Every structure is written in structure tokens, then in C-alpha cells.
Amino acid sequence: xxxxxxxxxxxxxxxxxxxxxxxxxxxxxxxxxxxxxxxxxxxxxxxxxxxxxxxxxxxxxxxxxxxxxxxxxxxxxxxxxxxxxxxxxxxxxxxxxxxxxxxxxxxxxxxxxxxxxxxxxxxxxxxxxxxxxxxxxxxxxxxxxxxxxxxxxxxxxxxxxxxxxxxxxxxxxxxxxxxxxxxxxxxxxxxxxxxxxxxxxxxxxxxxxxxxxxxxxxxxxxxxxxxxxxxxxxxxxxxxxxxxxxxxxxxxxxxxxxxxxxxxxxxxxxxxxxxxxxxxxxxxxxxxxxxxxxxxxx
Amino acid sequence: xxxxxxxxxxxxxxxxxxxxxxxxxxxxxxxxxxxxxxxxxxxxxxxxxxxxxxxxxxxxxxxxxxxxxxxxxxxxxxxxxxxxxxxxxxxxxxxxxxxxxxxxxxxxxxxxxxxxxxxxxxxxxxxxxxxxxxxxxxxxxxxxxxxxxxxxxxxxxxxxxxxxxxxxxxxxxxxxxxxxxxxxxxxxxxxxxxxxxxxxxxxxxxxxxxxxxxxxxxxxxxxxxxxxxxxxxxxxxxxxxxxxxxxxxxxxxxxxxxxxxxxxxxxxxxxxxxxxxxxxxxxxxxxxxxxxxxxxxxxxxxxxxxxxxxxxxxxxxxxxxxxxxxxxxxxxxx
Amino acid sequence: xxxxxxxxxxxxxxxxxxxxxxxxxxxxxxxxxxxxxxxxxxxxxxxxxxxxxxxxxxxxxxxxxxxxxxxxxxxxxxxxxxxxxxxxxxxxxxxxxxxxxxxxxxxxxxxxxxxxxxxxxxxxxxxxxxxxxxxxxxxxxxxxxxxxxxxxxxxxxxxxxxxxxxxxxxxxxxxxxxxxxxxxxxxxxxxxxxxxxxxxxxxxxxxxxxxxxxxxxxxxxxxxxxxxxxxxxxxxxxxxxxxxxxxxxxxxxxxxxxxxxxxxxxxxxxxxxxxxxxxxxxxxxxxxxxxxxxxxxxxxxxxxxxxxxxx
Numbered sequence: 001x002x003x004x005x006x007x008x009x010x011x012x013x014x015x016x017x018x019x020x021x022x023x024x025x026x027x028x029x030x031x032x033x034x035x036x037x038x039x040x041x042x043x044x045x046x047x048x049x050x051x052x053x054x055x056x057x058x059x060x061x062x063x064x065x066x067x068x069x070x071x072x073x074x075x076x077x078x079x080x081x082x083x084x085x086x087x088x089x090x091x092x093x094x095x096x097x098x099x100x101x102x103x104x105x106x107x108x109x110x111x112x113x114x115x116x117x118x119x120x121x122x123x124x125x126x127x128x129x130x131x132x133x134x135x136x137x138x139x140x141x142x143x144x145x146x147x148x149x150x151x152x153x154x155x156x157x158x159x160x161x162x163x164x165x166x167x168x169x170x171x172x173x174x175x176x177x178x179x180x181x182x183x184x185x186x187x188x189x190x191x192x193x194x195x196x197x198x199x200x201x202x203x204x205x206x207x208x209x210x211x212x213x214x215x216x217x218x219x220x221x222x223x224x225x226x227x228x229x230x231x232x233x234x235x236x237x238x239x240x241x242x243x244x245x246x247x248x249x250x251x252x253x254x255x256x257x258x259x260x261x262x263x264x265x266x267x268x269x270x271x272x273x274x275x276x277x278x279x280x281x282x283x284x285x286x287x288x289x290x291x292x293x294x295x296x297x298x
Numbered sequence: 299x300x301x302x303x304x305x306x307x308x309x310x311x312x313x314x315x316x317x318x319x320x321x322x323x324x325x326x327x328x329x330x331x332x333x334x335x336x337x338x339x340x341x342x343x344x345x346x347x348x349x350x351x352x353x354x355x356x357x358x359x360x361x362x363x364x365x366x367x368x369x370x371x372x373x374x375x376x377x378x379x380x381x382x383x384x385x386x387x388x389x390x391x392x393x394x395x396x397x398x399x400x401x402x403x404x405x406x407x408x409x410x411x412x413x414x415x416x417x418x419x420x421x422x423x424x425x426x427x428x429x430x431x432x433x434x435x436x437x438x439x440x441x442x443x444x445x446x447x448x449x450x451x452x453x454x455x456x457x458x459x460x461x462x463x464x465x466x467x468x469x470x471x472x473x474x475x476x477x478x479x480x481x482x483x484x485x486x487x488x489x490x491x492x493x494x495x496x497x498x499x500x501x502x503x504x505x506x507x508x509x510x511x512x513x514x515x516x517x518x519x520x521x522x523x524x525x526x527x528x529x530x531x532x533x534x535x536x537x538x539x540x541x542x543x544x545x546x547x548x549x550x551x552x553x554x555x556x557x558x559x560x561x562x563x564x565x566x567x568x569x570x571x572x573x574x575x576x577x578x579x580x581x582x583x584x585x586x587x588x589x590x591x592x593x594x595x596x597x598x599x600x601x602x603x604x605x606x607x608x609x610x611x612x613x614x615x616x617x618x619x620x621x622x623x624x625x626x627x628x629x630x631x632x
Numbered sequence: 633x634x635x636x637x638x639x640x641x642x643x644x645x646x647x648x649x650x651x652x653x654x655x656x657x658x659x660x661x662x663x664x665x666x667x668x669x670x671x672x673x674x675x676x677x678x679x680x681x682x683x684x685x686x687x688x689x690x691x692x693x694x695x696x697x698x699x700x701x702x703x704x705x706x707x708x709x710x711x712x713x714x715x716x717x718x719x720x721x722x723x724x725x726x727x728x729x730x731x732x733x734x735x736x737x738x739x740x741x742x743x744x745x746x747x748x749x750x751x752x753x754x755x756x757x758x759x760x761x762x763x764x765x766x767x768x769x770x771x772x773x774x775x776x777x778x779x780x781x782x783x784x785x786x787x788x789x790x791x792x793x794x795x796x797x798x799x800x801x802x803x804x805x806x807x808x809x810x811x812x813x814x815x816x817x818x819x820x821x822x823x824x825x826x827x828x829x830x831x832x833x834x835x836x837x838x839x840x841x842x843x844x845x846x847x848x849x850x851x852x853x854x855x856x857x858x859x860x861x862x863x864x865x866x867x868x869x870x871x872x873x874x875x876x877x878x879x880x881x882x883x884x885x886x887x888x889x890x891x892x893x894x895x896x897x898x899x900x901x902x903x904x905x906x907x908x909x910x911x912x913x914x915x916x917x918x919x920x921x922x923x924x925x926x927x928x929x930x931x932x933x934x935x936x937x938x939x940x941x942x943x
Contacts, residue, residue, distance in 0.1 A: 031766075133643075134651050137915040139874055142895060146907065149899030150659065226776040230881045233778060234896060249782065256790055256797070263786060267779050278774040352843060354834075384845035396836040400935050401859050410854075411844045446934045462844065 018211075025287040032283020038276035045089055046096040055083040057090035058241040066259040076261040078251055084265045087243040091269065094244040098158050098228040099273070103220040105163025107170045111213065114174025115201055119182060128175065132168060140165045141227055148236050158228055158237055166220060173216050177209040211288045219281035222274035229270050245269045299502055300326040300349065300470060305362035307344050307353055307526075317574045318344040318357065320526040323601065326470065326502050333517030333534070334506045335549065337571045341526035342506050343392075346472050349504075350383045366470075385415040388463030390473035390492070394455035394480075398447035404431075404458060405443040408465055415466035430461040434491060453484035457491065464495055471496060471503045477512075489516055510549050514538060522546050525574050525582035528601055532618035542604060542620040545583045581623065589624045599623045637923070644919035648912065655911050656696050659904050699908065709905035713897065719909045722894070729800055730878035730890035733809050737875050741814040742868055745821020750857065752822065753829035765826065772819025781812035781885040798887035809886040813879055817871055824867050829860040862933045869925020873917035877910075 026032055045052060054074075061081035068076045075084040117128030135143070147161040178201075181187065190200050225245075231237040232246025233253075240247075245266040252262030307319040319341040326332050336342045347353050349364060351371060364371040366382065374382065383389075391397040398407060405427055412423040424443075431439030434457040447455055456476060463471060473492060477485035493516055496503045505517055513520050513534060520537050522530045522545065530543040541547045548567040569586040581587070584594040601621040680689070690698070702709060708719035717725075752764040788808060789797035796805055832838065838855045842848075846855070878892035891910065898906040930936050 130647065130650075133647050134654070137647065137651060137918045138911060139877075139914070141880065142911075142914065145880060145896065146655075146658075146899050149896075150902065222774055230776065230778060234880065234884055236896075236900075249778075253782070256785065260786060260790070263782055267782050270779050271775055274776060275771065275774045279770065282770075350843060352839070354839070380845040380847065382845070383843055387843075389840065389843040391836060391840050393836060397840045399837045399841065399855050399859065401862065401933060402854065410846065410850070414845055448935050459840070466844075 022211075022284075022287040026283055029283045029286060031279050032286070035276045035279035035283065038272065039280050042092055042273055042276065043096060046092040049090050049093045053083075053086040053089040055086040057082065057087050057243040059083065059086070066255055066262065068259065068261055075265050076259065078248070078262050079255060084248075084261060087248055088245070088265050088269050090243040091245045091248060091266070092273075094155060094238055094242060095225060095229065095246070095269075095273065097155060098162065098244075099221050099225045099277075101159040102162035102224045102228070103166055103217050105159060106166035106220065107213065107217055109164065110167035110170025110172075111174045113167070114171035114176075115178050117171070118175035118178030119197075119201060121179075121182075125175075128171070132172060135168045140168070141230075144227060145231070145236070148231060153231070153236055153239065155238055155242070158231065162224055162227055166224070169216060169220065170213065173213060174209065177212065178205065181205050181208055212285075215281060215285045215288060218277060218284055221277040221281070225270060225274050225277070229266075245273075299328045299330075299367060300324075301363070301365040302345075302349070303363040303365075305345065305348060305364065306360045307341070307348055307357055308360050309357040311575070314575050317577050318526055319348065320574065320577060322362070322523075322526070322528060324521060324528070324531075326504060328469070328502055329500050331496060331503045331505065331516065331518045333513035333520045334504060334523060335508065335510055335513055335520060336523035337508055339525075339571045339573065340523040342523050343474050345523070346474050346504060346506050349470075349472065350387050350389070351379060352383075381415070384411055384468065385466050386468050386470065388466070388468035388471045390456070390460055390463050390471065390476045392475045392478060394459050395452055397459055398455065400447055403444055403446060404450075407458075407462055408443070411462065411465055426465070430465055431458065433495070434458070434461040436461070452480050453488065456480060456484075456488050460488070460491060460495065464499065464501075467499070469502060471501050472506070473503065474506045475508070476505075478508075492516070510552075522549065525572055527582060528619075528621065529583065530618075530620045530622075531601070536618050540618070542618070542625040543583075543622050544587050544589050544624075544626060547626055581621075589626075591624065593623050597623070637927070640923045640926075641919075644916075644923065648915050648919065651915055652700075652908060652912065653696065655908060656699070656904075657692070659902065659907065660692050660695075699905075703912075708909040711898070711906045712903045713901045713906070719905050722906065723891070723909060723913070726889060726891050726894045729888050730883070730892060731876060732806060733813060733882070733888065733890065734876040734878060736806060736810040737813045737817065738872060740810065741817035741875075742821055744814070745818040746825045746861065746864065748818070749822040749825025750829055752826045753833060753860075754852065756830060756833070761826075764822065768819060768822060770819070772815040773823065775815070776881070777812050777816055777879060778881040778885045780815055781808070781882060784808045784812055785885070798885070800888050805886075805888075809882050809888055812885070813875070813882045817875060820867065820871070821864070824864060825861070828863050829856060832856045832860040835859075862929065865925050865929050865932065869921050869928065870918070872921045873914065876917060877914050 026036070059082060061077060061083075063081065064073070064077050065079050065081040066077065067073060067081070070076070073083045073085065075088065077083055078087065113128060113131075117125045143165040144161045147164065148157065151157060151161070187200060187204065190204055195204070228237060229244070229246030229249065232244045233250045235250055238244035238247050248266035249263065249270070252259075252266060255262050302322055302324040305319055305322040305324075306317070309316040309318060322341070322345055324332075324345075334342045334345070344353060344357065348359055349366075349371070351359070351364075351374075353359060359372060362372075366386065369378075371379070371382065398404070405424065408427040408430065409420065409423045412418040412426055418426060427443050428439045431443060436442055436454060436457055442450075447458075450458065460476075471492075476492065477488050480488060489512065492503075492505075495501070505513070507513060510520075517534055519533050520531065521528055522537075522543065524545050530537070530541070530546045532540075532542075537546065538550070541550055545567070552567070567586060572582060572585070574582065579598045580596055581590075581594045581599050584590045587594065599621045601619045604618045604620060604625070699709065706720075708723075711717060711719050711722055714722060748764055748768065752761045755761045785797045785808065788795045795808055796802065799805055833856055835855075838851055841851050841855050878888075878890045880892040880896050882888070883890045883892040884896065891913075894906065895910050897903075898910065
């Protein structure tokens, strides 16, 4: 029954007008658009933290510790009398740095492995698949936890270890993409005229594969916020006096029964960020490949 | 046996409506083999689905009458409708590859239908299934029926689908492009099987296709559809001998013929069929027609019977109707 | 089938061997040892004694072989952090809490998720579907479970005082962790169930079944759900070990002394024997569930054959 033909053809990044079409579809999806705006606001907050925050993240006012919202401290203060609003704003900075940095690193590690496995197949693919198997066996969060526990923590190390432990998804996706691209006619044509392999892999094929990879990157961000804030919450992430949402949550839990604000502020921040990034990521996926929406959330 | 009167089917779109069928009139007599021809998007599949009230959601029948053996299909309660589907009207799908439940056996398909419409017991339906599968040319039906659809080839699957369509002794068989998804070599076999079964049990049939060549060999009468409307209808012999609508003529030119001179190029109709999103007056074929006049664009031609001409040219054999302001005259085209 | 299973389990064992080697090497590559961090530095002879006792003075490959040999005999060694116990004893003590929470979580999230997913799909494009998809499934997937945990603690523990804010021992201690932990798998299940069910709802064979006069009820159960739910096994199976080995965050949030919290403390204290044992458990459980879900898939779905599944 092909009674209606609606505009749902999947497009690849190589098609002309790809980004414009995708943007048009994204714009039509209200939830995604609002989430996108929230994402941009969070990122702006992170970048402009020193300009926006009413105080420094480390400024203490011990006389006013664990105070509820007041004119001086819009969201109240923590146990050292530090302004929660300011810490939440600076926290965006640390949290976003890790949340975006780690998946980026994962992409840098994973995509080349996936490309090689998908392109060369046979022995390379076999080794890569066994590698995938090993890494699927232990949950990524435990790998990261182990690395952090063994090698110590700092923002840089958090990015490093969360990045290392997140390469797998990128490698899988890149492999699948390159397997499907490998036998396209334009690849054969490029090979026939003697284009070097690296050039085919990067210049000819990467543009076609980049869309899903970017979406995967965006979809990894909420998972990374979850993990990094989680580690800070366990006391394994960012250290005092630096602000981070997970760290704030950790600080706050001890005073749960005294001052709810210390817990609610970071909770809302984390929830808002994860929701915004995941709705935004879903919207991007639907914009690039509307058929995915047909099965996932039609 | 089947009468369709001014049928309209529409699909709501994000903005506006898609009018898939716009006032279809059609009759099928007992034992008659009707062919419905048109390009994709002409509304022929939707019309066929509407006969058993199976227009895919969100589409719906907005007005018109469908009578099957005198009873009104549109007003039929759910229960009787289900008796009609399968019991009175058998359907043969376009793509046999995806038309069987992949996780139940072939036999189970027959069993549930036979129990529902004929009240057969398990043992009875097994025997009947073997018989049916044999009659459609499935080798070793006894063991085949215990298998699943993925174990059959495309042609075999269509044979099973045909057996399933006739299993409960329907009186009308509707085949929606039954061969498009099959290899060319298999297509002829399936059509031959279809013909044989229709003849053997004296079924009425509706064969939907985009290929006038298929109609020539397998139908008695033809309806040519375009943009949700009937453009022309006639007996097969009459239509081929005296196509009246410019669209029909265009379709006929697209059929490759062995007798045609080799030098003649393969004809095509320029442009593509429209998506009708507003039910505006005028002939829908006007934008692609080479005989178009101002009248064609503003007034909708009605489907009118062609009679014998005053000047004695032409003849009316059976019914031949055309919806065109400037029909092709007999003898005008070689 | 037997040959296939043998092959799959053999691969699993090889992969696990490689993995323990990696973890072993990794832990020994770290500067500093498990006994460096004690407040007062131990006298040198005492240190050497301890190192000898745990075999830490031997070359690394030797240590690995010793460990492997002991493991093959069912001895996972002594945890550095609690020398009076065995690793096996410690795990036996910690796992029940995790298993109880895990079992409840699996039960609630799998059944609830499938039911909600089916409802959403069958009521496709109605307000029921819209609410289920937009709020329940998306929020469940996007919100970190410890964040949900804190909201629950705040509301039911602190404000209303109905349930304990954490700890372990009473029956009602189970409730909040299970709710917080269930949310993600529940949302995941609901989402996949909805997607697979919807895909099938519009399938040609359902249409053709309708064309043969089958009732909507029969079509729903025999044509739609039966085909739609089979692929869920591939999601349900591999998620079981993740849930049964606990969540480090959930156990930290609710102060549950389970496997997850032991993994955290073991990693922090560089308790090699404990870490290795936990990693082995997770991997073995994961591998087994993966193989079993593949087998279950082939048994339930006639389309899939084992050859096609061997990776």
C-alpha cells in the first residue's frame, strides 16, 4: 500500500542539501528544538561562567552556611556558605567539559578502530570483534571506575578514563558504516583511478558516515553526565574546591535532612542537562534519518 | 455481484488532505474478470482495499456505497465484515515475501482461516491444506505445510498466498499487483495459475496492475484509473481496438509489442501522476495531455458511454465509457 | 546445538582469560601497591613479610599463574582489605543484597516495560501513547538513577517519612532502591517493545491476516505480539547481568552493602583479589546470559538459525 508518499527518505551526509534538510526537520520537532535551545544555554553558561556567576565558586561565607534562598544567595548556600547558584554555574563548566570531552576522546579512539575493522575485514575485523567482546563483558562504568580508582582523579583524568571506556560504541558504529559503504560504486571508482586508501577512507567515506557518528556523540553526552557526576558523587571525581554537579550532590547528601536545596540544586541541574541532551540527540537522529523515528517513536 | 458507487477515500496529511479515490464507480458481475490499470498513485490499490474496508489508517472512506451481493459493506458490523473478508472475498498480496506470519507454520495459516470460515476441524483442515497446496503446484505439500514461510522461494510463497486466498471458497478474488515482486520467469506461471483457479471455480476476479499487457491476457473488462478517477472502461477487446482516452492511448504505447517496427522508439508519457491534495475541477490528466484545451482545465469531464457514431464510424460493443472532453476518435490513430 | 554451545563457551573462556590478564597487568602497572597507603609506614621487614605472604614479591607472570591455579581450584584468595575473610566468603556475604534488589528490578522492569510498551503501541497516536512515550520512557532513560534516587529519598524518606532513606536489613529497605533502579530498564523495555510492536502492527502479514477475516484480538496476540516480543530477548538477556551485579551508584545512594559498593571500595583499596573475582563474576555472568539469550532467540524464532548467530 503505497498510497501516501511522505518525505521520509533517509539521506546521507554526502547528499547535497543534507544539513539544510536535516535542520528543517529538526526545527519542526518542537521538543527537540526546545531541548536544543536549553543545550545552547547550558553551554553558554559553562563558557561564560565567570561573567554570569554572582560569586566565585570558592568564596566562603561560613556565617551563612546551609542557608536557604535569600536575596544575597538566590538558591541558598552549601555547608561552607558558598553560593549554590554560583557553584551550579561553575559546575556547568566542569560537567560540560567532561561530558563533551570524554565522548570526543572515545570517538577519536573508537572511530579509527571501527574504520579499519570495517574496511579491511578478515583478520583485522576478527581481532577487533574479539576486542569488542572483551570490552562488552565488563560494563563501561566499572572499567572507568577501576581506572579512576587505580590512577587517581582530576578533571583531566576523568575525561581520559571515561573517554577510554567509551570507545566501543563509536568503533561498532564506524565499523557498521564502513562495511555498508565499502562496496559502493563510488568506492570502486575511486580505487580504479588509484586514489590512495587513506584518502578514500577519510575524504570519500567519512562525510557519508559522519552524520550517525555525530548523533551517537550527542547521545553519549547524557550517559557521560550520568557517569561523571556519579563518580564525583562517589567522591571519585572532581575534588574540592572545584564545583561539579555530582560533587555538589555528594556534599549535599550529608545535609539532606537539614537543607534540601543543597541536594535539589545539583539534582535539577543534572536532570535538566541529561534530558536536554537526550531529547536533542533523538531529534537530531530523527532529522537525519526519519525512518528511525518510524520504528523508535512513531 | 460487486457494485461500487461514487466511492471516495482520503488520507489526512500533516496539512490538508490527500484524495486517493475521487468518486469511483465500478461493477463486477459474477464470474467476471476485471482488470484495474493505472500508474502507481492512481488509487487502484486503495480502491481494492476499500472493497473489504481495509483502507490503511489514517485513510478512510469518506463517502460512497459498496455493495457486495446486495448488502452494504460500509454499514456492515465488524462480525459480518470478518465473514466477508476471506470467506467471500479472497485477497492476493503484492509482496508474498512479507505477507505470511513468520513465526507460525504454513499449515497454521490455513487452519485458522478454515476453522473460522468453514468450521473445519484440525484433521479436516490438514487434508484440505494438502489438497489446496497441491492444486497451486507446491511439491510435497504434506511436509511443506509444516515449515515456515522463510523456507519457501518468492514464487512458492505467492502460490501459498493464492491457495490461502481461495481456501475458504470466496466468490471474489482480488489480486493487487500479484507479480510485481516476482522474477519475470515466475510472473507468467503465477498468472497462469491465477487464471486456472478463477476458471475452475468460476470466481469473479479483480486484477490490479500497472501493465496493460497483463490485462490483455487475463481479464474480460478493464478499468483505467488516473488520479483517483476512472478515465475509461471497456471490454478488453474494445479497449485495445478502440482506446478513447488519451491516457489509455499513452499506456498502450508503453506496452512493448513484438509486431511493432524495430525502429520505433519506446513511448513514454511525459511527467508523472499528481498527488491530489485538492479536489479541484478539471481533468486530472490535463497537465500531461497533448490534446488539452481550456475546457479540460476548468471543467471535469464525466464518465460517459460511447455509442455508435452518427456518421456510422465505430461501434459500441458492450459498454465503453470514457471521461474526456476530446476522446480519441476511432481510426484517428493507427 | 551441543557443538555450538561448546564453541560459544570455549570462546567465552578464552575471552575471560585474556581479560583477567589485562586487568592483572593493569593493576600491577600502577605505581604503588595496596599496602602503601596505610597511615603509618610499616617497618621494612614487616612489609617484606606481607609482600611474601601475598606473593607480591614474585614476578608478575608468576603471580598471575599462581592466581589462575588457585582460581581453578575454587580459591579466589584473601581480600587485602579484610584479611580475616576469603574473597569467596566476602562475595557470598555481599551478593544477596544485590541479588534481591536485582531480582525485583528485573521482575518489575521487564514485565512493566513490556506491558507499558504494548499498551503504548496498541494505543498508538492516542494520548495514552503520547504520555507513555514522552514522559515515562524518555525520562526513565535520560535521568540518572541516583538522581531519581535522591528525589525519592527526599520525598518519601525525608518529607513524608514513609520509607527509610537508606540502609539494609528491613524488608522496606528494598522498595526505594528497586524503584530507582527499575526506572531505566523499564523505560528501555517499554521503548523497544513499543518500537518492535509498532513495526509489526503495520506489517503486510497482519494486513493479510485481517484480509482473511481474523479477529483483531487474534491478530494482536498471534500476529503482532508473538513476532514483536521475540527480538526483546536480545535486549533482555544481556541486561540481566548488569542488573544482577548491581549498580555502584544505586548502592551508594541507598547505602546498600552489595556487590556494587564492594567493587568501589575494592578498586579504591587496590584489593586485587577482590577486584579480579568481581570482574570474573561480571564477565562470566555477562557471557552466559548473552549465549543463553541467543539460544532462546533461536528456539523461539523459527527464522533464526544458530549458524547465523555465531559471531
